[in-house]
Every structure is written in structure tokens, then in C-alpha cells.
Amino acid sequence: MTAGRPAIPSELRRRVLIEAGHRCAIPTCRATPVEIAHIIPWSKVKKHEFKNLIALCPTCHARYDDPHNPLDRKAMRQYKVNLNPLLSSTFGAAADCVSLIAAYQDFRTAFGIWVRGELEFAAAKARVRSAAANIAVQDQLDSGPFADALCALLDFQAAWGREAEVSEIAGAILMHFAEWSDDVRAALCPMPVELAHRDITEELAEVSSRLHLMVCEEAGILASEESPAQNLAW
Ligand SMILES: [Zn+2]
Structure with missing residues (x-):
């Protein structure tokens, strides 16, 4: 080294x-x-x-x-x-899945932008110590990324079918994060320690990777699991 x-x-x-x-x-x-x-x-x-x-x-x-x-x-x-086969440079591969994968990528992008913004907001809010400073931080809130993520979710669910398990999981991920985001926004100053220290990205990790694996299965780059579908923990 x-x-x-x-x-x-x-x-x-x-x-x-x-x-x-x-x-x-x-x-x-x-x-x-x-x-x-x-x-x-x-x-x-x-x-x-x-x-x-x-x-x-x-x-x-x-x-x-x-x-x-x-x-x-x-x-x-x-x-x-x-x-990374989801980003294959070959056009025409798994052509019937192209629109499904595109909808998934759009959802991931929009959701990721919203998540990053909310995490930054939560970090800023965790630092403030007075009600006035809290109001100043709240004033910087932008609801655009949430609206974009929600639209991307609806497009994703429309592409994959609203009844499909992937749609259910994607919706649950968005709702779980939205609940955390609401808790952060509603929290008084100073923010409760358990909320400030809650690792929301870790909470999302397992179910996000499950969604990702299912999309990969559907795209034909991963064999399906034999095990029966598990219920969502949330
Ligand atoms: Zn080698």
C-alpha cells in the first residue's frame, strides 16, 4: 500500500x-x-x-x-x-422490459432526490436549538421533490400494474419514508433524540433491495425466488 x-x-x-x-x-x-x-x-x-x-x-x-x-x-x-446489467449498453436486450425498467429508474431517481433533500433537512433541523431557528429551517422546505417522487411512483405503478407486488412495495417504501418525513417536520425544537438518531435509510434498505431484486427478476437478469412471498413488515 x-x-x-x-x-x-x-x-x-x-x-x-x-x-x-x-x-x-x-x-x-x-x-x-x-x-x-x-x-x-x-x-x-x-x-x-x-x-x-x-x-x-x-x-x-x-x-x-x-x-x-x-x-x-x-x-x-x-x-x-x-x-451492472440494468444499465446494459446494448439496445434491444429485453426489449419488452425497457419501459418497465425505465419507469423503475425514474422512480428511483425521483425518490432518491426527495430522500437526499429530506435527510439534509432533518440534519439541519437536528442542529437547531431555538424555535426561531426552527422556523427559519422550515421556511426553506421545498415540496417539489416530494411531488416528483409521488408522480414517479404513480407512473411506476401504472407501468407495472397497480395490483402487482412491485407496485405495492414501491408504494410502501414511499409511504414509510413520508411518515418519517412528516414526523421530522412536525417535531418541535429541539428534535427528540430518538427521531434525530433514527436511521431511516437503513430502514428502507432491505425492502428497497427486495424491490430491486424483483425488478431484476422481471427483467430476466435474475432467477425468481422459490420461497413464498413475504408480507411487508410495515
Ligand atoms: Zn483477471
């Missing part, structure tokens, strides 16, 4: 390894063991980010670091992208 360079956090390392199936990300290699490589060199970026990391075996890693080798950055970027 280079002097002064921090280790890659274990959870980030884990995500990169899972992305590549704990094997070299070059499809014709797939060797083990693997190392974590920076697509744009560490010496330039000076940080560890998921989007710039890829799992490679020591041989491919050494070839990538060799400037005379044809295994260049353009190729490595393509290998990284290929690890």
Missing part, C-alpha cells in the same frame, strides 16, 4: 467484491483471488469511490497498471459498466 493512502473501508470493499462476484471483473478471466483496483489511478483521484473501483485478479491488475498493455482505461470502464 502506498504511504499515506488510507485503506479501502471494508463495506466499500465488500460492495465492489459483490459487484464482481468475488472474481476478476474481466469476463474472460474471472480468476481468484481478487484485488481492488482504481479505474482512474489513486494518484490522480486520491479517494476511494465505488464508481471508480473494480475487482481484478493480480495478473489483470498488473496488466492494467502496465502502460504498454492494451488493457486500457476505456476497456476497464466498459467492464465496470457491464457488471
Whole structure:
């Protein structure tokens, strides 16, 4: 390891390894063991980010670091992208699913924007100590992202069918977050500790990944689970 360079956090390392199936990300290699490589060199970026990391075996890693080798950055970027089939660069693949996946991606984007805004609002509100400061923070509220997320949910449910389990789960995710958001908005100043410390993104994580897996199943890139459908915990 280079002097002064921090280790890659274990959870980030884990995500990169899972992305590549704990094997070299070059499809014709797939060797083990693997190392974590920076697509744009560490010496330039000076940080560890998921989007710039890829799992490679020591041989491919050494070839990538060799400037005379044809295994260049353009190729490595393509290998990284290929690890995420929902963002496949091939038009025409799973054509009947394109509109479904697009509706899902739109929902994720709109929901993500709303979530980020609300988390920032909650963090700002957790810092205020007076009623006047609380009013000032509340005044900065923007309901646009919520409206966008709700519209994206309705479009998603229309595309997938309102009775479908994916629609139910997506709706439940939005409602669960909306309830938390309402609690944060209604909270008096200072915000109760249990609310300020509640990890809402962790609460959403499991059911979000379940929705994601179901979408992947529907898109034909993941085999369906044999186990019977579980009821929503909320
Ligand atoms: Zn390899």
C-alpha cells in the first residue's frame, strides 16, 4: 500500500467484491483471488469511490497498471459498466422490459432526490436549538421533490400494474419514508433524540433491495425466488 493512502473501508470493499462476484471483473478471466483496483489511478483521484473501483485478479491488475498493455482505461470502464446489467449498453436486450425498467429508474431517481433533500433537512433541523431557528429551517422546505417522487411512483405503478407486488412495495417504501418525513417536520425544537438518531435509510434498505431484486427478476437478469412471498413488515 502506498504511504499515506488510507485503506479501502471494508463495506466499500465488500460492495465492489459483490459487484464482481468475488472474481476478476474481466469476463474472460474471472480468476481468484481478487484485488481492488482504481479505474482512474489513486494518484490522480486520491479517494476511494465505488464508481471508480473494480475487482481484478493480480495478473489483470498488473496488466492494467502496465502502460504498454492494451488493457486500457476505456476497456476497464466498459467492464465496470457491464457488471451492472440494468444499465446494459446494448439496445434491444429485453426489449419488452425497457419501459418497465425505465419507469423503475425514474422512480428511483425521483425518490432518491426527495430522500437526499429530506435527510439534509432533518440534519439541519437536528442542529437547531431555538424555535426561531426552527422556523427559519422550515421556511426553506421545498415540496417539489416530494411531488416528483409521488408522480414517479404513480407512473411506476401504472407501468407495472397497480395490483402487482412491485407496485405495492414501491408504494410502501414511499409511504414509510413520508411518515418519517412528516414526523421530522412536525417535531418541535429541539428534535427528540430518538427521531434525530433514527436511521431511516437503513430502514428502507432491505425492502428497497427486495424491490430491486424483483425488478431484476422481471427483467430476466435474475432467477425468481422459490420461497413464498413475504408480507411487508410495515
Ligand atoms: Zn483477471
